[in-house]
Amino acid sequence: MKKQRPVNLELSTISFPASAIASILHRVSGVIMFVAMGLLMWAFVTSLTSKEGFDTVSAMLDTFIVKFIIWGTLTALFYHMLGGFRHLIMDLGYWEEIGSGNLSAKITMLLTIILSVLVGVQIW
DSSP, X not given: OOXXXXXXXXXXXXXXXXXHHHHHXXXXXXXXXXXXXXXXXXXXXXXXXXXXXXXXXXXHTTSHHHHHHHHHHHHHHHHHHHHHHHHHHHHTTOSOSHHHHHHHHHHHHHHHHHHHHHHHHHHO
């Protein structure tokens, strides 16, 4: 039995609602934090093993790429935390309609941008 329905695989032609983008970003931020956790644990263990290890980690924290990784990790943490609160509120029965769900997704993204800029100023 062959189905005669159209298939659109070109993602650039599909307009996702804000709530769909928020859901995808919530999963991406979780993966980013999972990967970053390994890097942070390595830096923590290395800094506690010896004075040379501490000096190595301290010197690494002054480089642009490490500051960028820390900024990205904190941004992912902020988004994941705010998105988690959003999902908890939705589980309580609020913001379940399309309009309020999209609005809460946009507010979550806006708050993440604000927090990301603030932490970026603090890091650099």
